Amino acid sequence: MQSTSSSVPEMEIKLGSLLVLLATTLLCGFVPLWIIRGAGRRSVDSVTLYKTVNLASCFGGGVFLATCLLDLLPVYFASMNETFNNLGITLHFPLPEFILAMGLFIVLVMEQIILALQDQSGDSSEERQALLIDSGLQTHNKDSTRHSCQDSSLSQSKIELNRAKSSGRVGVQLADFTSHSAVRAFILVFSLSLHSAFEGLEVGLQQDTDHVLEICLALLLHKGILAFSLALKLAQNQLRRTVIVGCLMFFSVMCPLGIGLGLILTEIKATAQHQVARxxxxxxxxxxxxxxxxxxxxxxxxxxxxxxxxxxxLLLTGFAVVTGILFLKL
Structure with a gap:
């Protein structure tokens, strides 16, 4: 009877942490969207809005950099070392680094395949357009002036695009409209969400109530800042509002989902195969x-x-904020 009463507060704390994490992450993720939408309704200058979002995204870049170097990488290497120590295996090959490189190459190969398909479709469409213009010039002599104007306007647009590329503006203004940029955004959401699920799983598996509260406080701050930065990054990629909302909801749900799975798995002992897969x-x-x-x-x-x-x-500020939050996890 005593064990049952002592387990009730622990369960309540974990369930409360689950709900608070979900609400806080969603709120912090939607704040940038509300700000951008409100600025658009008030007819704020687009140049000013772009500069503001760009500067705020630099803060987000520092958040992502600190999350990568100080959170994801150390946690991953510690998890791999613990897994193989439990199995009694001594690695002579840098397997953790190899798996890390495979994750890097997955994104690289996916992007290059998409860009190669885009290049092929672009070349074929230009060839078809050139053939149509040539056939039009051969069969409709009376409309030669109109076709030459279209040809000159097409050449002029290509010249302007080349000028934009040479000045470096395409990388800032046009790169976000390409499909491989959307793929990068979705992979970013997936990788952060998977890590959030594992962090939530650690909370769900914790038995010490005080330690659960400390971890949840650090997660509240960290996930809130990550959600804010992620929303800015998704907005920069010019995705539809419904897609951005869906990505933010997916990211927000994963950490509470991990807590719920941890509560379920407290009665099930994880095997070595589960640890290796994780x-x-x-x-x-x-x-x-x-x-x-x-x-x-x-x-x-x-x-x-x-x-x-x-x-x-701003980049260093974002890095410093995450560094301070990670001290709370110690």
Whole structure:
């Protein structure tokens, strides 16, 4: 009877943490969308809004960088070491690093396949358009002036695009409209969500009530800042509002889902195979996140020529905030 009464507060704390984490993450994720929407209704200058979102995203870049270097990577390597120590296996091959590299290459290969398909479809469409223009010039001599105007306007648009590329503006303004940028955004959501599920699983498996409260407090701050930064990143990719909301809800649900799974698994002893599978998935997700952090998030925020010092300061601020939050987990 005494054990039952002592287990009730622990269950209530975990269920309460589940609900508070879900509400806080959703709220912090929707705040940037409400701000951007309100600015649009008040007819705020688009240039000012773009600069503000860009600067706020630099803070988010620091959050992602700290999450990558100080949270995901150490947790993954510690999990792999613990798994193989429990199995009594001594590794002579850098298997954790290899799994991490495979997660990185998954994103790289997916992006290059998508870009190759885009290049092929673009080349074929240009060839068809050129054939149509040539046939029109041969069969409709009377409309030669109109076709030459279309040809010149097409050439002019290509010249403007080349000028934009040479000036570096395409990387800031047009790159977010490509489909591989959307793929990067979805992989970013998936990798962060998978890590959140594992963090929630650790909370659900905890037996010490005081330790559960400490971990949940750190998770509240960390997930709130991550949700805010993730919403800004998704908004920059020019995704539909419904898609952004769906991604934020998916990310917000994963940590509470992990807590719920942890509550269920408290009565089930995890086998070595489960630990290996979990560590492998965590390594692949971490590799995905490493690639996105250093190949997409940081270059995107720092490539534009204006406000470089302010951007670096905001980047360091985001890094420092996550560093301080991680101290709460110690």
């Amino acid at each position: 560590s492998t998935l965590e390594g692949l997700a971490t590799g995905n996140f490493v690639y996105l952090t250093f190949m997409d998030i940081l270059p995107h925020e720092l490539n534009s020529p204006k406000n470089r010092i302010l951007k670096v300061a």
